Every structure is written in structure tokens, then in C-alpha cells.
Amino acid sequence: MKLVAQLEDFLYQSQQAPKQEELKLSAWRILVHESEAVSLGVKDNSSGGVYTPPSYRQGESGEVFLVWADGTCSQAMVQLPAHNDLDYWPKALEQWRQASYEDPDAAHIPVPESLPLVAVEDQAIRKIIEGADEILFDQVKHWLADKPSNAKLQGSIQATWGYRHVRTSTGLAVTYQQSQFMSWFSLDSLVGGGFAKRRLIHQEEQEALWSLTVNQYEAMQKEAPPVGPQTQVILAPSMTEEMLGQFILPNFSGDRVIEGQGAFSKENFSEHRLVFHPQFSLSVDPLRPLELGSYLVTSEGVPASRTMLVRDGQLQTPFLRVKDARRWGTKPTALPQGTAGLYLKHQAEVPWAKALEGVADGVLVLSVLGLHTQEAVSGSYSLSAPHSLRILKGQIVGRTDVKLTGNFFVDLLAATTKAAHSELDIHPYLLVRTGVQTL
Amino acid sequence: MEQKEIQTLVRSVLMEARAFEGYVIVRAQSRREWSMRLSNGRFERVSTGWDSGLGVQAFTSGGASGLATSDVLAEGVGAKLVAKAIQLAQRNEEVGTKQNRRIWEAPLVQAEGVNSAQKVFGEIPLLELQERVMSLHSRLREAFPGGAWQTSYRQVEEQWCIGRTDGTLVSFVVPRAVLMHQGTVRDQGQAQSATIHRSGVDATVLFEELKDHGLERKAMDRAGFAKAVCGAPQLPSGHYPLIIDYGLAKGLAHEAFGHAVESDHMHESVLGEEGKLRKGLRVARPGINIVDGPLVGDWADQPYSANGLLRQTVTIVRDGVLEAGLGDVFSAEEAGMPVTGAGRAESYRNVPLPRMSNIRLLVERMIPLKPAEHLMDEVKAVRETLLQNGELREGEKNLLLLGYRGGQVNPKTGDFVFQCDGIIDVADPDLPIYQPSIFSGKILSALEAIRGGLGEGCYDAIGTCGKGGQSVPSSGGSHRYLLMDADQQVSLGGERG
Incomplete structure (x- = not known):
């Protein structure tokens, strides 16, 4: 019997006909993931070596959230019991009861609402899991054959397919299939490219990503003139995503705002304080087909919907789980999955090729060291970016090592900050005026 | 089970x-x-x-x-x-x-x-x-x-x-x-x-x-x-004599030297040459030692490797000279080092990789430090002890970096960055406080710049090692503080635009 079915039966019984009154549930919620994944890696130009072998992973686990008859709550991680032990779940229930705590705002299970139609599964990925895994081996073979001759290649490909089950005591019973395909590669651990969506990468996307990365790698072989105080800093899309993850995501989490642990207060949101330049907007959008951050329903049973966090530079709402929404006095919002599902948009975005033409004196930052160590609440950064690409008169001319010092909130508020988009990324290039020095 | x-x-x-x-x-x-x-x-x-x-x-x-x-x-x-x-x-x-x-x-x-x-x-x-x-x-x-x-x-x-x-x-x-x-x-x-x-x-x-x-x-x-x-001001960027606390010293030892001597990294390590550990290389002044090994009761203790071998304690740097690496059964020989049972994995789902347990950076030249109950009292004690021992560099800032927020190293190029919670100039009797700013440079220069230890050993700085996308407990430390000379390849700070 599947885990979700076991839990559903057991929790229903514990609500309707508990063996002890103390163990009576008033409400519950179940989230179970059933998944299978295959992966293959490359290390130091060798595919499938002892540290990166072809791998298969099977999983069936989840979490339960319980509301007891006295209004207290419990949360627990669950997986299938190892043996067919009839006492297993009753014993678990007793332990969950021990772990109960008071949290009246959390003790609320939403009633079911209609779900949107969102594409989150690619059948081609299912076929890989079922055995047609040549695509993994072929892709790695191409990488190794096409790489620059002196470069050391590292990389990985992973395909995941499975079911997501959400059940609630209020009547929600959703099961849907979902998939993921993730691949990344790097050359000499200096420059790399990555792809992560709920569908397979298209051949033209793979070729464009590869070509961009190899061009950047080749540009890196030449030393370029150092930067000056007027040099414009351009964050590559992957850097923009990392900056969003470090500075924006935690400060828009409803619980942190409510608890006074974020950069903005609840009043800042109600007053719609201007925090970004009016041309910037920030949203959570789980409805985009086959994007990694897309879903049908949250783990709490809330249907996917689009939420604007910042509109025209002004704060609208943090993202709110059920508990935070009750404390905030509104409905739950869409939730990002890490930075997946989070979209930063500038009204005057231009294609990257056009933006590049206009950069007279710039440096393109592809990666930095130590971003995770920066203070998220203040937004301030002091980062080292060795192996950045120097831009002069609209051309990438070679490699330079720089140090960046500034504040990401200031960058997003500045009128001088521009954005450019690329077909390969959902996050934009950001062209900012910030502190830059030779490393 | x-x-x-x-x-x-x-x-x-x-x-x-x-x-x-x-x-x-x-x-x-x-x-x-x-x-x-x-x-x-x-x-x-x-x-x-x-x-x-x-x-x-x-x-x-x-x-x-x-x-x-x-x-x-x-x-x-x-x-x-x-x-x-x-x-x-x-x-x-x-x-x-x-x-x-x-x-x-x-x-x-x-x-x-x-x-x-x-x-x-x-x-x-x-x-x-x-x-x-x-x-x-x-x-x-x-x-x-x-x-x-x-x-x-x-x-x-x-x-x-x-x-x-x-x-x-x-x-x-x-x-x-x-x-x-x-x-x-x-x-x-x-x-x-x-x-x-x-x-x-x-x-x-x-x-x-x-x-x-x-x-x-x-x-x-x-x-x-x-x-x-x-509300503290920012430091102008520069090369300063530094005093780093043991949390930051653990970060330096872990990120900068521990990873660089792991047997699967020798092709991409500044401490490797043609895939082999550069044994015998002088990497620090005499009297500097770096040791890795499990400690019973420690956050990162693991007595056996995830390949079923006994985990050994390894002296990586002895008296300033690179002596040994952290070898697992699969790559130690190719990397020119013995197997030390260094393979660890986050869980049964992961392939074990050579990695650290508790790493300690120790200096034979140690100046005793009287423990203090409160942070600023300890900072004052640091200043007084350094003054008494002629260790404060006259006429320049001597910066104490407090706290460890994490760091990152490119083992191939030897570039490192670390971040602290804040900075205090202990050369100034007013002990002015500055904003945290990036502590960066080349790992070999940083090790070479260590000139002494202040206080007894503290090895309970904990963290999580993210190598290979896994999350494995790590720990370590040093003397309560380490003293480092100014070095042109090790810098602090940057200026805002």
C-alpha cells in the first residue's frame, strides 16, 4: 500500500474514530513525493567515474501536519515503514502528539478550491526513467568531444519524474505527475552553463548555451586592462539569480517580515514603500508552463496563482504561507521554490546583444566567491569576482579580476540600473553602477 | 531501525x-x-x-x-x-x-x-x-x-x-x-x-x-x-595586520587548505602538481601545523569512512611543510598520498567524497590570553596582551575580525574570500568598530602570513561542508585568535561606488 494511502486512511480514522480521545485529530494535511531519478556526472574530463557514476534513486516520503482536538499542532517527516507493522502508525501518532505545540494561526487547513491548469510534466523525461537513458550518456559524450582541447570539464545531468500527492482533511485530494531535468557543466571550474526546467532541454538551447560558455571561456584566456572607478558592472543572469536568492528572497518571506527579521516592516508593505526603481517589478509566478518553479497547488493545499511582490518599484506583499497570511490578515500567496518561480522584470529591458553594444567601459561578472556569507538584511555586499570579463566599446576583450562593494537594494533603486534579457535565461542581466576595483 | x-x-x-x-x-x-x-x-x-x-x-x-x-x-x-x-x-x-x-x-x-x-x-x-x-x-x-x-x-x-x-x-x-x-x-x-x-x-x-x-x-x-x-563606518580597502578569531581560522583551514588536499581534488588544486600532492612544499612559517581528524563528542565526529575504513587523524602541514592529504580509497594512491579513510557522505543516497572532519590550525608560538566573560572585555584583553608582548604594529591599524559568516575558495586558483560579523581596530585605544568587509586573497599567502596564536585551542567552530552538493557536518578551530602579518596578497575591504 502506498504511503499516501496509508496516511490518508490512518489520519481519517484518527479524526473520525480515534482509539484514545487524547489522540483525536481535528484536521490534517499530507504531502507525499514519490519520485525516481537517474543521473550521470563528469569529473576532470571523465564521465561516470567513481565519484560521478550513473545513479538511480527511488524515493517515497513526505510530511504530515496535524491539528489535534485541543487546537495544538504537530509536524513530522514520514516515509514508508520498513515492515508491515500494524502498530507502526499508532506508535507514530503517539510520538507526534508528544511533539504538539500551540500555534493557533497555523492550525488552519484551507478548503479546496479549483486548481489552475499548469504544465509541470514532460513525458519524455518519464521515458528516460523507464530506461531510454541514452540522452544522458550522449549529452556527456558531446560535451567531452566538443570542449576546448585544454579545458577540464566538470558536469552533471539529472532527470527526475514522479508524483506529488496533497491531501487535506477539508477534502482536497490531488495527485499529479511532475518532472525535472537539470544539467550543468563548467570549463576549468571557471565558467559554466546550466539548465533547470520541468522539461528536457531543446537541442538549440543546448547548442546556444554551449556556444555562449565556450566563447566566454576563450575570452578568459586573454588578459584585459584593469577596471576603473567609472567601469559599469554587469551581473550575468546566473549572478542576478544568486543575488535575488541572497538578498531578496529572505526579505520577502512573510514570516521574517512579521517577526521583524527582514529588511522591510509590515508598515513598509502597507504603505507601498518604493524600494526598487519604478521600472522594476518582482513577482512569483507558478503558472508558467514547464518552469522549475511552477506547480498546481502548494504543500498546504493552496492553488497556484500569480503574486506581485513589487509593482512599479513599490512593495505589495511578501510571499505568505497559510499561517503568515492569517497573521497578515489576507489570503495566502504564491510561493517561490528557492529562486525558481521568482521573476524580476524591468520595463525597459532590451536584448543582451543590444545592451552589450552600448557598454563603453564595463565588466561582466559571471560568478563571485562568498555571496552566501553576505548580510541578507542589510543588502550590503563585499565580494570577490576573479575571472570576470572585461568589456570595452561594446566588445568582450578578455579576463579581469575584480572586487565588488555595494548594496543590492541601492542597485535596484538606482535610476542608473538597467536590465537586458537573454533567450537562455529567465533572469535578466543587470547593468549597475557600484563599487568596483581590481582584485 | x-x-x-x-x-x-x-x-x-x-x-x-x-x-x-x-x-x-x-x-x-x-x-x-x-x-x-x-x-x-x-x-x-x-x-x-x-x-x-x-x-x-x-x-x-x-x-x-x-x-x-x-x-x-x-x-x-x-x-x-x-x-x-x-x-x-x-x-x-x-x-x-x-x-x-x-x-x-x-x-x-x-x-x-x-x-x-x-x-x-x-x-x-x-x-x-x-x-x-x-x-x-x-x-x-x-x-x-x-x-x-x-x-x-x-x-x-x-x-x-x-x-x-x-x-x-x-x-x-x-x-x-x-x-x-x-x-x-x-x-x-x-x-x-x-x-x-x-x-x-x-x-x-x-x-x-x-x-x-x-x-x-x-x-x-x-x-x-x-x-x-x-552605524559603523566602512574600512578603506587595504592590506592590514590582522587578528582573526578561531571561527574564521577554522574557515580558513577548512576552505583554503583542507579542500585543497583532498585526494579527489589534486588535478584542480593549488597544492597539487600533475595530479599529485606537492608533499614537502613549504606553505607556512616553521611552527605552523594543520591537523584533521575526528574528535569524540564533536559535532563532526565520524569514526569510520562511508566506505567502511577507519578514519585516521592526519597532519596536513607539519612545521610549515605540506606533509599529507586526506585520502579515500579511490583516489589516494593516484594523488600520491596514503588512504586515510576520508570518504564521507551526507547519506546513503550519496557517493562518498574525501572530506574533512575536525580541522585544527595550530601555531607553536602561542601567547597566553586571560579569558574574559564578555566579548568587549576579551577584546580589551587582546589589545593589552598584544601591547605587553610588542605585537601591535605601531602607526597602523591592527584589525580584529570577529565572527565567521562563511567563505569560499577556488582550490584551483587559490583565491579565497571570507566574511566576518564586524571589525575592531585594536591598535586604537578607543577600539573603533567597522562594518564587516571581504577578507580575500591567495590561500598560500594567507598561511604564510600567520605569525602566532593567542590563547588556548578552541575546536568547536561548527559548520556544514557543501562539497559535491552534499551537506556534511564539519568543525574545527585554532587558538582563540590567530595573528597575521599584513600581506600584499591578502586584503580586506572594498570601496562602494
């Missing part, structure tokens, strides 16, 4: 593979965790959980490998995983992977480790733990009402069993517990946070804290310091 049950499972899976001509490593793990988080006086979460699973790594007789794992421990899962791992290994061999037969040379080990916990998992009921953590949290909030406080407590027990085709069967228990306070403070329109923790192997950490309130004092001191940092 209990230890005997896990051993039985591993033996049964090995039996499934007995007809296979190659080699099999079976890893089973059962993990229990209780955790809780409080925020501003209320429980935000109390969670219980367990996770058990099985991983089978198969090697063809030529040495091509495949891995299959599952957390569904139903009837027949062992046979299924063995078949899948063998199929993947054979497939891997067909496409011409680089083969590795080192596992056949590993010594046979049969051992059962002792659980180092004084209070076994579950001995203190969850309800009692909740009450105690709430009492610590409430006390801290009353003592420092100007901060938004979160307190979390987590205790984990991992039971491992590793079996191999050669008859090896190793099982051990790894207990861990940590109590953490995180405070967010605001001043002059700026916000800063401070995180402080107390770690051990079991609920004893809570009882010790209830007795001495040492973590509470540290949390209040750090929150006060974070408040001062909010």
Missing part, C-alpha cells in the same frame, strides 16, 4: 549480490531527528522525523561503477537495488568510463562503533526539551529586549552500517545536537543579524546551557556588537 536490524539488512543485500563477479558496497542509514524553532516567544515549529534507506554501489570486475538507492525498504528492495546498480555499472563500462579497482585493495574491517552520547536519543522526552528550550529563549528575550530573537534546537542520531563484498561490516552511531540563537538588531536605519551556537552530541548541551548560560551571554554580546556595526 535499530543497529542490529540495519546490520541484518546489509548482510541480506550482500547475499543478493553474491553471484556477481564484481564488487559491491552496501550502505544503510537510519536517521532520527527532533527539531524545534522559536521566534519572539512562540514556537514556530516542532518537528520529528526519521529517514531510513539503502544504497548499493556496484563495480564491474573491470572497475566501472553504478549506484542505486532507495528509501522504500519494502520486500525485495535489496535485490532490486543490486540489479539496478550492476546494470548501471555494466552500462558505464560499455561507454568506456574511467575504471577504478582500488576498492579491491581496501582492508577487511569488521567493527561496531560505540555511541558517544551521554543521553541517548529519546531519553529526554520531547515535551521536556520544548520546555527547556522555551525557558532559554524567554530568558534571552528578557535580557536583550532590543532584538528580534529566534532560537532553534536540533538533535539527530544517525546509525550507519557499511558492508562490502570482502566481508567488511562496519556499523556506528553518530549523535549530534545544537542549540542556536539568532538575533536581528536595528540601529540608525540599518539592520544586522548575529548567530551563535552551542554544539555537542546530545541534549547535554541544553542542560549545560541551563547551568551556565554561556551561550546567552555570547548571544547578548554579539547582538550588542551587531548593533554597533549597524
Whole structure:
């Protein structure tokens, strides 16, 4: 019997006909993931070596959230019991009861609402899991054959397919299939490219990503003139995503705002304080087909919907789980999955090729060291970016090592900050005026 | 699952593979965790959980490998995983992977480790733990009402069993517990946070804290310091004489030197040459030693490797000279170093990688430091001790970097960056405070710049090593402070645009 079915039966019984009154549930919620994944890696130009072998992973686990008859709550991680032990779940229930705590705002299970139609599964990925895994081996073979001759290649490909089950005591019973395909590669651990969506990468996307990365790698072989105080800093899309993850995501989490642990207060949101330049907007959008951050329903049973966090530079709402929404006095919002599902948009975005033409004196930052160590609440950064690409008169001319010092909130508020988009990324290039020095 | 049950499972899976001509490593793990988080006086979460699973790594007789794992421990899962791992290994061999037969040379080990916990998992009921953590949290909030406080407590027990085709069967228990306070403070329109923790192997950490309130004092001191940092000026970038605390020293030792001597990194390490460890290379002044090895009762203790070998203590740098690396069975010989049982994995799902346990950076030239109860008293003691010993560089800033927020290193180029909570100029009698700013440079220059230690050894700086996308506990430390000369390849700070 599947885990979700076991839990559903057991929790229903514990609500309707508990063996002890103390163990009576008033409400519950179940989230179970059933998944299978295959992966293959490359290390130091060798595919499938002892540290990166072809791998298969099977999983069936989840979490339960319980509301007891006295209004207290419990949360627990669950997986299938190892043996067919009839006492297993009753014993678990007793332990969950021990772990109960008071949290009246959390003790609320939403009633079911209609779900949107969102594409989150690619059948081609299912076929890989079922055995047609040549695509993994072929892709790695191409990488190794096409790489620059002196470069050391590292990389990985992973395909995941499975079911997501959400059940609630209020009547929600959703099961849907979902998939993921993730691949990344790097050359000499200096420059790399990555792809992560709920569908397979298209051949033209793979070729464009590869070509961009190899061009950047080749540009890196030449030393370029150092930067000056007027040099414009351009964050590559992957850097923009990392900056969003470090500075924006935690400060828009409803619980942190409510608890006074974020950069903005609840009043800042109600007053719609201007925090970004009016041309910037920030949203959570789980409805985009086959994007990694897309879903049908949250783990709490809330249907996917689009939420604007910042509109025209002004704060609208943090993202709110059920508990935070009750404390905030509104409905739950869409939730990002890490930075997946989070979209930063500038009204005057231009294609990257056009933006590049206009950069007279710039440096393109592809990666930095130590971003995770920066203070998220203040937004301030002091980062080292060795192996950045120097831009002069609209051309990438070679490699330079720089140090960046500034504040990401200031960058997003500045009128001088521009954005450019690329077909390969959902996050934009950001062209900012910030502190830059030779490393 | 209990230890005997896990051993039985591993033996049964090995039996499934007995007809296979190659080699099999079976890893089973059962993990229990209780955790809780409080925020501003209320429980935000109390969670219980367990996770058990099985991983089978198969090697063809030529040495091509495949891995299959599952957390569904139903009837027949062992046979299924063995078949899948063998199929993947054979497939891997067909496409011409680089083969590795080192596992056949590993010594046979049969051992059962002792659980180092004084209070076994579950001995203190969850309800009692909740009450105690709430009492610590409430006390801290009353003592420092100007901060938004979160307190979390987590205790984990991992039971491992590793079996191999050669008859090896190793099982051990790894207990861990940590109590953490995180405070967010605001001043002059700026916000800063401070995180402080107390770690051990079991609920004893809570009882010790209830007795001495040492973590509470540290949390209040750090929150006060974070408040001062909010309105502090920024340092001009430059090369300064530095004093770094043991948390940052652990970061330096771990990120900069530990990773650079791991046997799978020798092709991409500044401490490797043509794939071999540069043994005999002078990397620091005489008297500098770097040692890695498990410590009983420590956050990152693990007595055996995830390949079933005894974990050894290794002197990486002895008297300033690079002497040894952290070798696992698969790459140590190729990297020119002995096998030291360094393979560790996050769980049964992951391939073990060579990595550290507790890494210590020690200096023979140590100046004693009188311990102080409060942070700023200790800073004053640092200044006085340095003055008395003629260690303050006259006419320039001598900067004390406090706290460790993490760091990153490119082992190939030797570039590193670290971040602290804030900076104090101990050469100035007013002890002015500055904003934290990037501490960066070249790892070999940083090691060469170390000139002495201040205070006794502190090895309980904890963290999580993220190598290979896995999360494995790490720890280490140094003297309470390390003294570093100014170096042109090691810099602090940058200027805003």
C-alpha cells in the first residue's frame, strides 16, 4: 500500500474514530513525493567515474501536519515503514502528539478550491526513467568531444519524474505527475552553463548555451586592462539569480517580515514603500508552463496563482504561507521554490546583444566567491569576482579580476540600473553602477 | 531501525549480490531527528522525523561503477537495488568510463562503533526539551529586549552500517545536537543579524546551557556588537595586520587548505602538481601545523569512512611543510598520498567524497590570553596582551575580525574570500568598530602570513561542508585568535561606488 494511502486512511480514522480521545485529530494535511531519478556526472574530463557514476534513486516520503482536538499542532517527516507493522502508525501518532505545540494561526487547513491548469510534466523525461537513458550518456559524450582541447570539464545531468500527492482533511485530494531535468557543466571550474526546467532541454538551447560558455571561456584566456572607478558592472543572469536568492528572497518571506527579521516592516508593505526603481517589478509566478518553479497547488493545499511582490518599484506583499497570511490578515500567496518561480522584470529591458553594444567601459561578472556569507538584511555586499570579463566599446576583450562593494537594494533603486534579457535565461542581466576595483 | 536490524539488512543485500563477479558496497542509514524553532516567544515549529534507506554501489570486475538507492525498504528492495546498480555499472563500462579497482585493495574491517552520547536519543522526552528550550529563549528575550530573537534546537542520531563484498561490516552511531540563537538588531536605519551556537552530541548541551548560560551571554554580546556595526563606518580597502578569531581560522583551514588536499581534488588544486600532492612544499612559517581528524563528542565526529575504513587523524602541514592529504580509497594512491579513510557522505543516497572532519590550525608560538566573560572585555584583553608582548604594529591599524559568516575558495586558483560579523581596530585605544568587509586573497599567502596564536585551542567552530552538493557536518578551530602579518596578497575591504 502506498504511503499516501496509508496516511490518508490512518489520519481519517484518527479524526473520525480515534482509539484514545487524547489522540483525536481535528484536521490534517499530507504531502507525499514519490519520485525516481537517474543521473550521470563528469569529473576532470571523465564521465561516470567513481565519484560521478550513473545513479538511480527511488524515493517515497513526505510530511504530515496535524491539528489535534485541543487546537495544538504537530509536524513530522514520514516515509514508508520498513515492515508491515500494524502498530507502526499508532506508535507514530503517539510520538507526534508528544511533539504538539500551540500555534493557533497555523492550525488552519484551507478548503479546496479549483486548481489552475499548469504544465509541470514532460513525458519524455518519464521515458528516460523507464530506461531510454541514452540522452544522458550522449549529452556527456558531446560535451567531452566538443570542449576546448585544454579545458577540464566538470558536469552533471539529472532527470527526475514522479508524483506529488496533497491531501487535506477539508477534502482536497490531488495527485499529479511532475518532472525535472537539470544539467550543468563548467570549463576549468571557471565558467559554466546550466539548465533547470520541468522539461528536457531543446537541442538549440543546448547548442546556444554551449556556444555562449565556450566563447566566454576563450575570452578568459586573454588578459584585459584593469577596471576603473567609472567601469559599469554587469551581473550575468546566473549572478542576478544568486543575488535575488541572497538578498531578496529572505526579505520577502512573510514570516521574517512579521517577526521583524527582514529588511522591510509590515508598515513598509502597507504603505507601498518604493524600494526598487519604478521600472522594476518582482513577482512569483507558478503558472508558467514547464518552469522549475511552477506547480498546481502548494504543500498546504493552496492553488497556484500569480503574486506581485513589487509593482512599479513599490512593495505589495511578501510571499505568505497559510499561517503568515492569517497573521497578515489576507489570503495566502504564491510561493517561490528557492529562486525558481521568482521573476524580476524591468520595463525597459532590451536584448543582451543590444545592451552589450552600448557598454563603453564595463565588466561582466559571471560568478563571485562568498555571496552566501553576505548580510541578507542589510543588502550590503563585499565580494570577490576573479575571472570576470572585461568589456570595452561594446566588445568582450578578455579576463579581469575584480572586487565588488555595494548594496543590492541601492542597485535596484538606482535610476542608473538597467536590465537586458537573454533567450537562455529567465533572469535578466543587470547593468549597475557600484563599487568596483581590481582584485 | 535499530543497529542490529540495519546490520541484518546489509548482510541480506550482500547475499543478493553474491553471484556477481564484481564488487559491491552496501550502505544503510537510519536517521532520527527532533527539531524545534522559536521566534519572539512562540514556537514556530516542532518537528520529528526519521529517514531510513539503502544504497548499493556496484563495480564491474573491470572497475566501472553504478549506484542505486532507495528509501522504500519494502520486500525485495535489496535485490532490486543490486540489479539496478550492476546494470548501471555494466552500462558505464560499455561507454568506456574511467575504471577504478582500488576498492579491491581496501582492508577487511569488521567493527561496531560505540555511541558517544551521554543521553541517548529519546531519553529526554520531547515535551521536556520544548520546555527547556522555551525557558532559554524567554530568558534571552528578557535580557536583550532590543532584538528580534529566534532560537532553534536540533538533535539527530544517525546509525550507519557499511558492508562490502570482502566481508567488511562496519556499523556506528553518530549523535549530534545544537542549540542556536539568532538575533536581528536595528540601529540608525540599518539592520544586522548575529548567530551563535552551542554544539555537542546530545541534549547535554541544553542542560549545560541551563547551568551556565554561556551561550546567552555570547548571544547578548554579539547582538550588542551587531548593533554597533549597524552605524559603523566602512574600512578603506587595504592590506592590514590582522587578528582573526578561531571561527574564521577554522574557515580558513577548512576552505583554503583542507579542500585543497583532498585526494579527489589534486588535478584542480593549488597544492597539487600533475595530479599529485606537492608533499614537502613549504606553505607556512616553521611552527605552523594543520591537523584533521575526528574528535569524540564533536559535532563532526565520524569514526569510520562511508566506505567502511577507519578514519585516521592526519597532519596536513607539519612545521610549515605540506606533509599529507586526506585520502579515500579511490583516489589516494593516484594523488600520491596514503588512504586515510576520508570518504564521507551526507547519506546513503550519496557517493562518498574525501572530506574533512575536525580541522585544527595550530601555531607553536602561542601567547597566553586571560579569558574574559564578555566579548568587549576579551577584546580589551587582546589589545593589552598584544601591547605587553610588542605585537601591535605601531602607526597602523591592527584589525580584529570577529565572527565567521562563511567563505569560499577556488582550490584551483587559490583565491579565497571570507566574511566576518564586524571589525575592531585594536591598535586604537578607543577600539573603533567597522562594518564587516571581504577578507580575500591567495590561500598560500594567507598561511604564510600567520605569525602566532593567542590563547588556548578552541575546536568547536561548527559548520556544514557543501562539497559535491552534499551537506556534511564539519568543525574545527585554532587558538582563540590567530595573528597575521599584513600581506600584499591578502586584503580586506572594498570601496562602494
